[in-house]
Amino acid sequence: MFNPKGDLSVLVQMTDNEIIQLFSSGRQEEAFNGIVDAYTERLYWHIRRFLCCHEDADDLLQDVFIKIWAALPTFRGDSRLYTWLYRIATNEVLNYLRKQRFKSLISLESVSAALEQRIDDDTYFNGDKLQRELHKAIQRLPEKQRIVFSLRYFDEMKYEDIAEITGTSTGALKASYHHAYTKVKDDLQKLIES
Amino acid sequence: MMDRNKDILQDFKVLKENAFTVPEGYFDAARSRIKKHETTRKTGLWERMSPYAAIAAVFVFMVTVGTFFLERTTRPADMTQEDYIVFSDAMMNTVGYSIEYDSQIADAELGDEDIINYLIYMGISAEEIETSK
Numbered sequence: 001m002f003n004p005k006g007d008l009s010v011l012v013q014m015t016d017n018e019i020i021q022l023f024s025s026g027r028q029e030e031a032f033n034g035i036v037d038a039y040t041e042r043l044y045w046h047i048r049r050f051l052c053c054h055e056d057a058d059d060l061l062q063d064v065f066i067k068i069w070a071a072l073p074t075f076r077g078d079s080r081l082y083t084w085l086y087r088i089a090t091n092e093v094l095n096y097l098r099k100q101r102f103k104s105l106i107s108l109e110s111v112s113a114a115l116e117q118r119i120d121d122d123t124y125f126n127g128d129k130l131q132r133e134l135h136k137a138i139q140r141l142p143e144k145q146r147i148v149f150s151l152r153y154f155d156e157m158k159y160e161d162i163a164e165i166t167g168t169s170t171g172a173l174k175a176s177y178h179h180a181y182t183k184v185k186d187d188l189q190k191l192i193e194s
Numbered sequence: 195m196m197d198r199n200k201d202i203l204q205d206f207k208v209l210k211e212n213a214f215t216v217p218e219g220y221f222d223a224a225r226s227r228i229k230k231h232e233t234t235r236k237t238g239l240w241e242r243m244s245p246y247a248a249i250a251a252v253f254v255f256m257v258t259v260g261t262f263f264l265e266r267t268t269r270p271a272d273m274t275q276e277d278y279i280v281f282s283d284a285m286m287n288t289v290g291y292s293i294e295y296d297s298q299i300a301d302a303e304l305g306d307e308d309i310i311n312y313l314i315y316m317g318i319s320a321e322e323i324e325t326s327k
Contacts, residue, residue, distance in 0.1 A: 032229075033229050036225050036228050036229050037225060040221055040224055040225050040228065041221050044216075044221070044224070045212065045214070048214050049214070054214075054216060054217070058220075058224065061224065061228075062227075062228065062231070065228045065231075066231075095314065098314055098319070098320065099310050099311075099314070101319075101320035101321075102306075102309075102310040102313060102314075102320050103306065103310065104320075105320055122214075124214060124215045124216060124217070125213060125214055125215070126213055126214070126215045127211075127213025127214075128208070128213075130206060130208070130209065131208065131209060131211075131213040132213070134209050134213075135213065153203070153210070154210060154212075181203065184203065185201060185202055185203050188202045188203070189200060189202055192202065
């Protein structure tokens, strides 16, 4: 099994500027390949933290790149490439979670309970008990709080970048992160003290 | 009692580490698969326009067929019983109970996925449905 703590591949990755230059000069296919090389791993981990299942994350990653390929001609450089890519991935994740929520209404099951169960069943989860509980606590957060918590806590992304990705003001994001952080912290604290 | 001053999320650095793993060689395989899948798609004018051309062709076909049937069915005096049976599917349904029956049949053919996609398309959230119960 590959873990990001180990050696990363020796793949030479292009910078966002190099990719945009290729795209601007009409070399769309090369620009797309540059995006795939540079962002496959990052977008995968972003998706995986929400879906908690390798197989589903893999399927959704493919869908995300289909969307990127289709939307690439419309990229005008108004936003930065990496926030544009994260926005596409985040929207796909949200669509997936909304579908799951509707399915849960039909089947009368709880989505967050199902996602928590996925963490227990995931053969590609290598964390300890505390990490397991952290990810379960994240699944219990409302959608927006889950997104801002994941991008801020794990990726240490700036609020300005998260605002570009989610289309929300930085003030609202800071409030969401504070609520999410407090809930997750309290859940873990209770677990340790019990 | 819970100590509010403790910050477990900051104190335990291991929590920030990635706890998920992937099968060995997954990312290289995923990159190859994505590049192959996407860049083998043709991006010519016809490739981009073909869905619109298909919709236009279906529309023209429906108008042609509809006009033909309408012309036939607007002359009921000339219509035999056999004609009526043949063209009954193409006639506009104006009988109340029959419309209701047809819509029930249409509903029965919708799957959960269709309904979910429609609700998402209409911007309705699952929470709204839950709260309206």
